[in-house]
Amino acid sequence: MPPDAGEPSIIEPLCAVFRRKLRAEGLKYTPERAQVLATVLEFEGLFDAEAITASVRTSGLRVSKATVYRTVRLLQDAGVIQRVMLDREQALYQVVYGRAPSDLLILLDTGEAIQISVPELAAIRDAVCARHGVLPQGHRFQVFATRNA
Amino acid sequence: MPPDAGEPSIIEPLCAVFRRKLRAEGLKYTPERAQVLATVLEFEGLFDAEAITASVRTSGLRVSKATVYRTVRLLQDAGVIQRVMLDREQALYQVVYGRAPSDLLILLDTGEAIQISVPELAAIRDAVCARHGVLPQGHRFQVFATRNA
C-alpha cells in the first residue's frame, strides 16, 4: 500500500522502472503499455486480465486482450506486478511496488483476498532455505478463512 | 513410491474414508475410482491430472480424462487430496492424508517442489485470523529458491 494520500504519484517511479526495463530490452513504450501500467496501479488488491482490459477500455483507449496479456508479461518481467495463482485456474496479479508483502488472507465464503503483512515469514523462509542449502528468492503465504463457520 | 516398510497400508484407511464419503452422498465406489485413489497415493509430491491418467492406465485399467477429473474432484471433497496452484496454469494436487504439511519449497531452476514442514505457521495463521476476526480454515506457504544464483 502506497504511503500518502496523493495516489497518482506512485505512477511516476514505476513508470520509470518500466520504461528503463523496456529500453534495456530494445522494446517500446507505447500508449497501450502506458495505459495498462496506469490502470494496474489503480487496483488495490488482486486483479485478472479481464479486469485490466475492461478498465483500460473505460479510459477511452481500445486495447485487445492480446496486448493486455503481452503487457502483463512484460510487467511481471520488470518486477512491477506478480502473478498469484489461487484455486481458480484463472491467473490473478498484484502490484508489488517497493517491497509490498505478498501475503494474503483469503475469505473462502466471499472469495475476497486481503493483503496482509507477516514480517516473520522472511526469517522463516531464509531458515528453510539454509536448511536445504538453497538460495531464497521469495515466498508466498496464503491464509484461508471464513467469516461464519 | 512407498517404501515397502509397511507403507502400502495407507491405502486402507483412506479407501475407507473415500468409500464412506461416497456412500454418504449416494455415490458409487467403482473400479475406476478405486484405481485413481490407489494411483494417487503412490505419488510422493505434487502431481497433475495427466500424471494420474497415465499412471492409472499403466495399471491396465483404461480411464478417460473425464473420469480422472471427476474423481479428482471427489477426492478433494473427501479431503483426501488438495489442489495446489503454482505458477503454471495447470492444477497440481497433493495427498493430504492425516495432517501432512502443505508447505512447499519450490526450486525455480528445476521446477522441483519439496514438501516441507513449518509448524510455526499454524500459530502465525491463527494470529492473523484473530486480528481480522475470521476463522482459520487452513494456510499455504510456498518458498521459492534456486540452487545456483
Add this chain to the structure above:
DNA sequence: CTTGGTGCAAACATTTTGCAGCACA
C-alpha cells in the same frame, strides 16, 4: 432394476500465437 458412472467428443474458458498493417524511437 434403478440410479449413477463411464468414455467419447464437443464445448468452454483462458492464454498464446501468426499475420498484415500501424506507430514509436
Add this chain to the structure above:
DNA sequence: TGTGCTGCAAAATGTTTGCACCAAG
C-alpha cells in the same frame, strides 16, 4: 524509416459437460 507493436482471429491448453450405453447397489 525500420523494427517492434497492435488488433484480430485462429490455435493451443486444461478442464467441464452432454449423451448413449454400462454397471454398482
